[in-house]
Amino acid sequence: MQAGFKKLAVIGVGLIGGSLGLACKQRGLGIQIAGYGRSEERLRLALELGAVDSFQTDFTQGWQDVDLVILATPVGLIIPILRQIAPYLPQGAIVSDVGSTKGEIVAAAEQILPEGVYFVGAHPIAGTEKSGVEAAFPSLFENANCIITPTTRTNISALQRVQNLWRMLGSEVILMDVQEHDFALAAVSHLPHVIAYSLVNTVLELEDKGKPLIPLSGGGFRDFTRIAESDPVMWRDICLSNKDNLCRVIDHFQTQLTKMKTWIQTADGNSLSEEFLKAKTVKTGNQKPAAARPAVFLDRDGTINEENSYLTQVEKLRIIPHAVEAIKKINANGLKAVVLTNQSAIARGYMNEEALTRIHHRLKQILADSGAYLDGIYYCPHHPDQNCDCRKPSAGMLLAAAKDLRIDLKRSFMVGDKISDIRLGHNLGLTSVLVLTGYGKSEQDKLAGEKIQPDYIAEDLNQAVEWILSRVR
Ligand code: NAP
Numbered sequence: 001m002q003a004g005f006k007k008l009a010v011i012g013v014g015l016i017g018g019s020l021g022l023a024c025k026q027r028g029l030g031i032q033i034a035g036y037g038r039s040e041e042r043l044r045l046a047l048e049l050g051a052v053d054s055f056q057t058d059f060t061q062g063w064q065d066v067d068l069v070i071l072a073t074p075v076g077l078i079i080p081i082l083r084q085i086a087p088y089l090p091q092g093a094i095v096s097d098v099g100s101t102k103g104e105i106v107a108a109a110e111q112i113l114p115e116g117v118y119f120v121g122a123h124p125i126a127g128t129e130k131s132g133v134e135a136a137f138p139s140l141f142e143n144a145n146c147i148i149t150p151t152t153r154t155n156i157s158a159l160q161r162v163q164n165l166w167r168m169l170g171s172e173v174i175l176m177d178v179q180e181h182d183f184a185l186a187a188v189s190h191l192p193h194v195i196a197y198s199l200v201n202t203v204l205e206l207e208d209k210g211k212p213l214i215p216l217s218g219g220g221f222r223d224f225t226r227i228a229e230s231d232p233v234m235w236r237d238i239c240l241s242n243k244d245n246l247c248r249v250i251d252h253f254q255t256q257l258t259k260m261k262t263w264i265q266t267a268d269g270n271s272l273s274e275e276f277l278k279a280k281t282v283k284t285g286n287q288k289p290a291a292a293r294p295a296v297f298l299d300r301d302g303t304i305n306e307e308n309s310y311l312t313q314v315e316k317l318r319i320i321p322h323a324v325e326a327i328k329k330i331n332a333n334g335l336k337a338v339v340l341t342n343q344s345a346i347a348r349g350y351m352n353e354e355a356l357t358r359i360h361h362r363l364k365q366i367l368a369d370s371g372a373y374l375d376g377i378y379y380c381p382h383h384p385d386q387n388c389d390c391r392k393p394s395a396g397m398l399l400a401a402a403k404d405l406r407i408d409l410k411r412s413f414m415v416g417d418k419i420s421d422i423r424l425g426h427n428l429g430l431t432s433v434l435v436l437t438g439y440g441k442s443e444q445d446k447l448a449g450e451k452i453q454p455d456y457i458a459e460d461l462n463q464a465v466e467w468i469l470s471r472v473r
Contacts (some may be wrong), residue, residue: 003029003165005068011036011081013046013055015127016098017072018136021051023169026138026331026373034062046133048361050368063088068165071097076237079108091116094158098124100185100234101242102149102178110153118158121149123181124171128404129229134361137375139336142170142293143406149178186245191253193235194246196227292408295375296330296468297398297430299416300341302438303461305363308417312351314358319366320437322462327372329465333472335413336375336405339363340397340424347383356381376401392416393423411472415464419443419450426452431471433457433464 008024010017013035021033035052036059037043043055056062059081069089071078078099089095095113099105102121109119126144128135146166150159163173176184203221207213214221239246263271302308304327306318330337345351360377367374378397380390390396402409414425417438425432434440434447434454447453458464 003031003168004161005029005031005165007032007034007065007067009034009036009063009066009069010052011059011069011071011085012073012077013037013043013051013133014072015131015133015135016124016140017070018046018049018051018133019126019138019140020070020072020098020169021046022049022136022138022368022373023141025050025368025371027168027170029165029168031068032065034066036062042133045361048365048368049133049136050365050373051133051136059084060088063090066090067093068161069093069095071095071099074231074234074237075099075101075105075241076233078105079112082109082112086112086114086117089114089117094118094120094155094161096120096122096162098122099241100189100238101182102147103182104241106149106151106178110151118155120154120158120162121178122162122166123147123149123185124166126171129226131231131234134357137405138331138373139170139293139375139405141166144171145174146171147174147176147181149176149181151178182242183245183248186242186249190238190242190246191249193227193230194239194250195253196224197235199224200228292406293334293336294411294413294472295336295338295401295405295407296465297401297412297414297425298327298337298339298461299392299418299421299438300339300363300377302417302440303415303421303435304339306438308438310345310348310350311359312345312355314355314362317359317362317366319363320460322460324367324370324372326461326465327367327374328370329462329469331373333469335468335472336407337373338375338401338405338407339377340392340401341377341379342392342420343379343381344383344391346381347386353381375405392418393420393427395424395428398424398428413468415458415461415468417443419446419452422454423452425454431455431468433467435460435464437461 008031010021010033024031024033033052035043035046035055040057046052047055071081073081078097095117097105100123102123106121113119124141124144124146126140148163166173203213298304301311304323306320307316327337343356346353364374378401380397382388382391409428409430412430414421414430414432415435417435417440422432422434432454433456435458437460456467458467
């Protein structure tokens with residue numbers, strides 16, 4: 001499938017810019033990807049992870065043959081960078097962005113860009129709380145909306161080409177007026193972030209005055225802390241560039257909060273329950289859930305790489321023959337490929353999280369070199385005695401991945417070389433496959449005494465994936 005672009009310059013190869021590069025490659029769009037950024041080291045990592053084909057830190061260089069530019073830095077840098085690159089852009093090039101606010105950016109771009117260079121503002125409604133190219137993954141934009149904000153000055157052909165690109169990446173394109181976009185996003189995205197930051201800080205301040213409160217929190221508070229983990233620079237820029245709309249919706253929110261406080265003070269239970277019911281109906285009745293996709297969850301040690309005890313040095317990473325081909329087949333058949341790995345070596349003090357991150361970079365790099373991509377790697381750093389809820393066969397890692405990556409668990413598979421992998425799959429209703437690599441053969445011997453059995457036993461990951469694909473086709 002060709003996207004009709006020869007060379008894409010991604011400026012800011014972080015979560016969104018990196019995922020864009022990975023998605024173009026995974027879908028075989030035939031676009032050469034040049035990354036631009038401020039740090040050679042970070043861009044080299046993007047190259048190693050397969051998100052770009054080349055990189056530049058000098059924004060005055062490398063523009064020949066570029067026919068599409070996508071700005072993916074924090075919002076506050078998009079206009080200054082546009083000014084900087086405008087003199088070098090080839091005639092006919094299309095410039096777009098992924099910024100979370102559109103008003104200031106679209107107006108400035110239409111002023112700054114020279115005649116014959118076309119701007120189309122865009123905002124993919126996709127992301128996670130993580131930042132940087134190490135958090136990028138190729139299926140980020142699948143089944144997500146991408147809002148495109150044309151104006152009366154937008155070139156129609158450029159608009160159609162940008163729309164086509166996002167559709168080819170699996171997104172649903174929505175065309176929207178710039179102002180309408182900024183008001184809507186102030187309400188459904190920027191306000192929730194402001195509330196999450198305020199709420200978490202409120203609890204922190206209350207903690208200062210007495211006993212610790214956060215250890216007592218449950219899932220509800222954790223949802224807010226997850227949002228509050230988002231990058232502070234990115235959210236500072238978003239708030240400042242959408243200030244009027246955001247202040248309007250904050251005013252609404254304050255009125256709403258005051259109303260609730262009054263009902264609580266006056267013990268007006270009827271008003272409170274009516275209000276709660278109204279919110280509940282919106283959540284369950286009117287929201288269209290994003291279409292979820294099945295995944296193949298993969299154990300790491302003994303399933304993808306040869307070392308099946310503690311892999312603590314990146315130099316010792318060796319991929320099992322055919323595992324790369326197997327992951328390519330998972331990618332090509334529209335399933336997500338997600339690694340789940342217990343890494344108690346960290347709790348045991350055999351390595352730190354930095355060393356583990358290096359191993360995971362290298363794993364992604366080896367796979368990307370052969371055109372195979374992982375949608376995520378999740379690990380549990382705890383000791384078995386800690387009884388955490390993430391260590392396999394507990395469900396924490398798998399459920400976190402399912403939530404982050406919009407995975408349809410009922411149609412998903414778990415593949416591993418340990419009985420704990422099979423138990424995890426079974427406990428969550430997944431189809432599970434034991435591979436006879438790694439500890440597989442000795443684990444197979446123990447199956448006789450087990451209540452839970454794998455749905456299939458395969459010689460290796462490749463055979464496991466062949467079997468899985470025969471079930472989903
Ligand atoms: P990110 O992971 O932090 O990536 C930002 C990128 O910009 C990084 O590669 C960073 O380089 C680069 N950058 C930062 N300062 C720079 C500078 N002075 N010069 C050149 N490059 C610089 O953030 P992200 O989540 O991908 O967000 C990028 C854009 O997408 C933002 O405009 C955001 O509003 C928008 N967006 C985000 C989401 C989301 O949920 N995350 C969703 C939709 C749209 P380094 O690697 O050197 O730090």
